[in-house]
Amino acid sequence: NKQVLLANRPKGWVQESDFKLVETDVPALKDGEVLVKNLYLSLDPYMRGRMNEGKSYAASSKLDEVMVGGTIGVVTESKNPKFQVDDNVLGYFGWQEYGVSDGKGLQKVSVSQQVPASAYLGVLGMPGLTAWVGLMSIGQPKAGETVVVSAASGAVGSVVGQLAKAHGCRVVGLAGGKAKCDYVVNELGFDACVDYKAGKLVEDLTAATPDGIDVYFENVGGEILEAVLDRLNAHARIPLCGFVSQYNATTAHPVRNFGALLINRVKLQGFIVGEHAELFPQAMKELSELVASGKIKYRETVAEGLDNAPKAFIGMLKGENFGKQLVKLA
Ligand code: NDP
Numbered sequence: 001n002k003q004v005l006l007a008n009r010p011k012g013w014v015q016e017s018d019f020k021l022v023e024t025d026v027p028a029l030k031d032g033e034v035l036v037k038n039l040y041l042s043l044d045p046y047m048r049g050r051m052n053e054g055k056s057y058a059a060s061s062k063l064d065e066v067m068v069g070g071t072i073g074v075v076t077e078s079k080n081p082k083f084q085v086d087d088n089v090l091g092y093f094g095w096q097e098y099g100v101s102d103g104k105g106l107q108k109v110s111v112s113q114q115v116p117a118s119a120y121l122g123v124l125g126m127p128g129l130t131a132w133v134g135l136m137s138i139g140q141p142k143a144g145e146t147v148v149v150s151a152a153s154g155a156v157g158s159v160v161g162q163l164a165k166a167h168g169c170r171v172v173g174l175a176g177g178k179a180k181c182d183y184v185v186n187e188l189g190f191d192a193c194v195d196y197k198a199g200k201l202v203e204d205l206t207a208a209t210p211d212g213i214d215v216y217f218e219n220v221g222g223e224i225l226e227a228v229l230d231r232l233n234a235h236a237r238i239p240l241c242g243f244v245s246q247y248n249a250t251t252a253h254p255v256r257n258f259g260a261l262l263i264n265r266v267k268l269q270g271f272i273v274g275e276h277a278e279l280f281p282q283a284m285k286e287l288s289e290l291v292a293s294g295k296i297k298y299r300e301t302v303a304e305g306l307d308n309a310p311k312a313f314i315g316m317l318k319g320e321n322f323g324k325q326l327v328k329l330a
Contacts, residue, residue: 002096005020014048038330123155134271141215147172151173154185210229213233217241221246232266299324301326
């Protein structure tokens, strides 16, 4: 059973040497337990926060312990009557090939040609739910309003934009590079996408939002947040989902125009998806329907094998992923 452990707490940019690959025996099962062979591991930006020490909404990972993470796998042995061999299960086994569970927190899912196993880590998993919870319950978009989302081609952002389109909004993405922006507009159907790396962020965002911004789904922070704050309409809403541009920063980017929140009577709310489980049934229903009808499309970047997980994780934080970043384990 290959595992990736946290070897060091990174200072600034995370390095491959902050991880350690080890090999252990697959544990023997006790009564009530199941053995799961993980098919895919989800790589998510929040994992960078777990590598740090200090106050956050979740406890930090411990040194020399397996890195945490969502997994989708298949039961290969069961001493728990609720699970049979070959059941597909969504779990939280972390960066390792096999996991043992007493069944708590393990969720059976149905895999089909339309809904492959990997979708439960992306569009129909935690990132999709994050998009729904932030946009629908905090953003509360109304038809005709302008919704802007950063990291627009990514796991969360791509769902936010397509969901807002399905609710009749004008949708503008922000993404790094022409290829991602072309995809966001031509494949995902956004009305416009600003390539923030093209050097004309303020100008391009102004041109793309002629009627200002009513909802800003915040994934990145930094200079993009500043540019957006200058375009907000009165009573705009900001679901504050993530701050990925700052996760490896050693000094915080100061927000020059925070006063825009007051001037425009903006509602800004940070949220953690796991605290909104009461909304998941409604969210899953709508997301499943939109995926089935082709109104929500998604894309994945898949690294092969656990050995490549650290590299893929660092790449994702630098924007090298295109869509949901996964690691194929089996
Ligand atoms: P993505 O698939 O969007 O991957 C991360 C993306 O961030 C990269 O592809 C890159 O896109 C973008 N990025 C990286 N650095 C910068 C930068 N300096 N400026 C602008 N963009 C940057 O990841 P997810 O969809 O999984 O996550 C998106 C956000 O949602 C993250 O902030 C994450 O922490 C947050 N999140 C929050 C949750 C919650 O409960 N609050 C739950 C899940 C996710 P590009 O190439 O376009 O720059």
